[in-house]
Amino acid sequence: MEFINNIFTNLMDWLGNWLLTFLPYWLMRLIIDFIVIVAILGFAVVAVLFLTWMERKVVARIADRIGPNRWGPFGLFQPFADAIKMLIKEDIVPAKADRWLFNLAPVVIMIPALLIYAVIPFGDGMYATDLNIGILYMVALGSITMLAMLMAGWSSDNKYALLGAFRSVAQLVSYEVPMVLVIVSVVMLTGSLSMVKIVENQNIPYILLMPVAFVVYLCCAAAEVGRSPFDLLEADSEIVAGYFIEYSGMKFAMFFLAEYINLFAVSAICTTLFLGGWKGPILPPYIWFLIKCFAVIFVLMWFRGTWPRFRIDQMLDFAWKVLVPLALLNIFVVGVVTKVVTNEWIWLAVMLPLNVVIAIAALSLLGQAQQRRVVEAREIAARGWPQRT
Amino acid sequence: MLKTQTITVNMGPQHPSTHGVFRMILTLDGETIVDLKPMFGYLHRGIEKMSEGRTYLQAVPLTDRLDYVCSMTNNFAYAVAVEKLAGIEVPERAEYIRVIMAELTRLVNHMMAIGFLFNDLGAFYTPVLYAYRERERHLDLFEMASGSRMMCNYIRPGGVSGDLPEGFLPALQKVIDINKKFVDEVDYFLSKNEIFLIRAVGVGVLPRQEAIRYSVSGPVLRASGVQYDIRKADSYSIYDRFDFDVPVQQEGDVYARYQQRLQEMRQSIRILEQAQKQLPDGPVMAKVAPRLKPPKGESYARIEAPKGELGFYLVSDGSNNPYRFHVRSTSLINLSALREMCIGFKVADVVTILGSIDITLADVDR
Numbered sequence: 001m002e003f004i005n006n007i008f009t010n011l012m013d014w015l016g017n018w019l020l021t022f023l024p025y026w027l028m029r030l031i032i033d034f035i036v037i038v039a040i041l042g043f044a045v046v047a048v049l050f051l052t053w054m055e056r057k058v059v060a061r062i063a064d065r066i067g068p069n070r071w072g073p074f075g076l077f078q079p080f081a082d083a084i085k086m087l088i089k090e091d092i093v094p095a096k097a098d099r100w101l102f103n104l105a106p107v108v109i110m111i112p113a114l115l116i117y118a119v120i121p122f123g124d125g126m127y128a129t130d131l132n133i134g135i136l137y138m139v140a141l142g143s144i145t146m147l148a149m150l151m152a153g154w155s156s157d158n159k160y161a162l163l164g165a166f167r168s169v170a171q172l173v174s175y176e177v178p179m180v181l182v183i184v185s186v187v188m189l190t191g192s193l194s195m196v197k198i199v200e201n202q203n204i205p206y207i208l209l210m211p212v213a214f215v216v217y218l219c220c221a222a223a224e225v226g227r228s229p230f231d232l233l234e235a236d237s238e239i240v241a242g243y244f245i246e247y248s249g250m251k252f253a254m255f256f257l258a259e260y261i262n263l264f265a266v267s268a269i270c271t272t273l274f275l276g277g278w279k280g281p282i283l284p285p286y287i288w289f290l291i292k293c294f295a296v297i298f299v300l301m302w303f304r305g306t307w308p309r310f311r312i313d314q315m316l317d318f319a320w321k322v323l324v325p326l327a328l329l330n331i332f333v334v335g336v337v338t339k340v341v342t343n344e345w346i347w348l349a350v351m352l353p354l355n356v357v358i359a360i361a362a363l364s365l366l367g368q369a370q371q372r373r374v375v376e377a378r379e380i381a382a383r384g385w386p387q388r389t
Numbered sequence: 390m391l392k393t394q395t396i397t398v399n400m401g402p403q404h405p406s407t408h409g410v411f412r413m414i415l416t417l418d419g420e421t422i423v424d425l426k427p428m429f430g431y432l433h434r435g436i437e438k439m440s441e442g443r444t445y446l447q448a449v450p451l452t453d454r455l456d457y458v459c460s461m462t463n464n465f466a467y468a469v470a471v472e473k474l475a476g477i478e479v480p481e482r483a484e485y486i487r488v489i490m491a492e493l494t495r496l497v498n499h500m501m502a503i504g505f506l507f508n509d510l511g512a513f514y515t516p517v518l519y520a521y522r523e524r525e526r527h528l529d530l531f532e533m534a535s536g537s538r539m540m541c542n543y544i545r546p547g548g549v550s551g552d553l554p555e556g557f558l559p560a561l562q563k564v565i566d567i568n569k570k571f572v573d574e575v576d577y578f579l580s581k582n583e584i585f586l587i588r589a590v591g592v593g594v595l596p597r598q599e600a601i602r603y604s605v606s607g608p609v610l611r612a613s614g615v616q617y618d619i620r621k622a623d624s625y626s627i628y629d630r631f632d633f634d635v636p637v638q639q640e641g642d643v644y645a646r647y648q649q650r651l652q653e654m655r656q657s658i659r660i661l662e663q664a665q666k667q668l669p670d671g672p673v674m675a676k677v678a679p680r681l682k683p684p685k686g687e688s689y690a691r692i693e694a695p696k697g698e699l700g701f702y703l704v705s706d707g708s709n710n711p712y713r714f715h716v717r718s719t720s721l722i723n724l725s726a727l728r729e730m731c732i733g734f735k736v737a738d739v740v741t742i743l744g745s746i747d748i749t750l751a752d753v754d755r
Contacts, residue, residue: 059513062515063513063514063515063517063518063519064515064518064519064522065514065518159396159398160398163398163420163736166420167420229511229584231511304513305513305515306512306515307511307512307582307584308507308510308511308512308582308584308585308588309510309511309512309584310584310587310588311588311735311737311738312420312735312737313420313735314587314588366583370583370586370587373586373587373590373591374586374590376591377590377591377594377640377642377644378639378640380591380594380640
């Protein structure tokens with residue numbers, strides 16, 4: 001049991017010791033780090049390929065279809081077919097596009113997405129580096145993505161792309177705020193910004209302590225990645241792919257992959273922050289991590305297959321008027337409870353009911369706002385419609 | 390104040406959600422629509438001109454292709470116009486079969502309209518495919534009766550081209566039962582969805598006076614508070630024998646049009662049940678010459694097609710080709726109100742509003 005649980009860390013230790021017998025220390029560290037980086041990036045890319053397959057299957061099944069089933073058993077080789085298709089497509093650059101920005105945008109969007117994997121703990125002791133500002137690093141990288149979207153939208157010399165870029169920057173900036181606020185409350189519970197410490201301190205998964213914060217984080221995560229119901233960045237039925245409308249071939253593949261890499265990264269972070277990371281009985285830690293991660297991803301795909309999307313102004317309303325107050329309220333509750341009460345289990349007994357109360361209050365307020373809107377529409381109709389300018 | 394400029398965006402003929410090749414030139418101020426210029430004609434096939442070179446019977450397959458989703462009702466409208474022109478009596482059994490087919494078509498059309506409205510809203514294909522699952526049953530019925538799923542060419546001047554086969558009536562009963570449950574299922578899943586409510590309530594309002602001024606018809610008109618249904622107001626065929634209501638909504642927004650279509654589906658099921666019970670025996674086609682030569686004159690006949698008022702204006706000069714064949718197309722007239730409905734709303738709403746009017750470009754362009 002111990003052996004299987006620590007198989008990867010033991011492997012790296014053994015390899016390091018063997019290399020140390022004939023190499024100087026700095027060279028051994030270099031080689032070990034290089035192997036770890038390659039392993040993590042390899043895992044990320046393979047996981048993303050698997051995710052594209054999973055997305056198509058899950059959304060298809062929700063829509064009463066079958067999904068890819070030609071290439072390989074259950075269509076498992078479909079991602080390879082997609083990759084080959086993207087590789088052999090012609091690489092078109094629009095005539096009046098800004099060449100430098102146009103070619104640079106896919107690179108700029110891919111790199112931060114991959115860099116996030118450096119701080120995620122995949123298992124007990126399985127991480128690339130234990131930055132003591134892990135979470136802050138992750139938030140900072142999320143902001144670079146919006147720079148890439150703006151570059152892509154502007155340099156494409158296409159009004160649709162520009163519209164898409166405007167929308168995406170507005171959306172990402174607005175949803176950073178509640179996300180950071182929720183992360184602050186998690187950090188308050190842990191006492192450290194380091195991702196590894198956050199997992200280690202979660203004897204009770206934080207989702208039980210702060211379910212409202214979990215829901216807020218899930219909404220922000222979906223919005224950051226650009227998934228339904230916040231997918232107006234690439235609203236297929238409105239602006240036909242938004243900011244990457246002019247890209248084709250491998251550059252388009254970069255955007256496409258970056259979205260899924262972001263999706264996996266954001267789910268991994270959600271697992272680390274709220275679901276207890278790699279903790280769990282019986283099974284090895286890295287298996288638990290994967291299970292939890294894919295559960296979150298499945299929920300996000302479920303959202304995509306079921307709900308229609310928001311309009312840009314409604315989405316920004318939602319972020320600023322609903323999520324930010326909820327996140328702030330959460331910080332307040334966590335601050336008060338952690339100062340007053342010291343035992344972890346009493347935290348659970350106090351915070352869970354408080355969260356349920358907050359959730360019920362928020363939902364009923366939202367429901368009333370909705371009712372008011374419906375009644376208002378009826379009244380305007382009954383009065384005979386005001387003149388619109 | 391900051392001096393801002395408006396940009397002109399072309400929601401071009403090639404677009405995933407313009408319901409066909411339809412072009413809109415939008416003038417935007419940020420994301421708000423300042424002006425909208427619709428341009429159609431990309432699907433013009435010259436059906437009216439072609440029909441003037443054919444006999445009255447040869448023009449029936451051309452009418453199938455007008456609004457390709459509802460081929461039965463297109464045929465129906467044309468048949469009623471020709472019968473009015475030539476003074477043909479239609480046998481009882483044929484009238485009942487025509488009503489059954491028309492109401493089945495209405496169900497199909499409204500299912501698809503609701504499904505595609507949600508597709509435009511962003512619920513990526515899930516409601517559409519649920520609607521299609523039910524539509525397949527209807528298409529099986531059409532195939533049983535006429536031999537073809539979509540381009541039926543079944544209802545002809547004088548009656549119906551062939552009698553219903555053996556297994557049709559039990560299959561029809563099954564479809565009616567399943568549809569009752571399906572309409573309730575759609576209501577349960579979609580009507581209270583928060584995101585749909587927030588996208589649809591108060592969006593794309595068409596005031597009552599404007600609706601009448603633009604000659605809008607069908608569910609769009611009734612959702613704006615005008616209780617006008619040609620089946621009751623200017624009754625054709627045998628609709629005066631059936632007991633059904635005409636639902637009406639007051640708000641005139643996208644949500645009202647969705648509710649209107651849902652309620653009309655329920656009424657269609659009522660009519661189907663009554664028609665199926667009262668179906669008499671008898672011939673299905675009157676004695677009509679294949680090369681029909683109606684007397685000189687003109688006729689205009691209209692029916693309540695699923696999308697609105699579909700009318701055919703026929704002028705005969707005594708020969709066996711129509712001298713003038715004109716289609717009063719539902720989608721074109723309904724589309725003329727688009728600009729009125731969209732100004733002041735956002736880009737994302739244009740697609741929703743277009744989806745809620747429920748047009749078929751083939752009907753707009755003929």
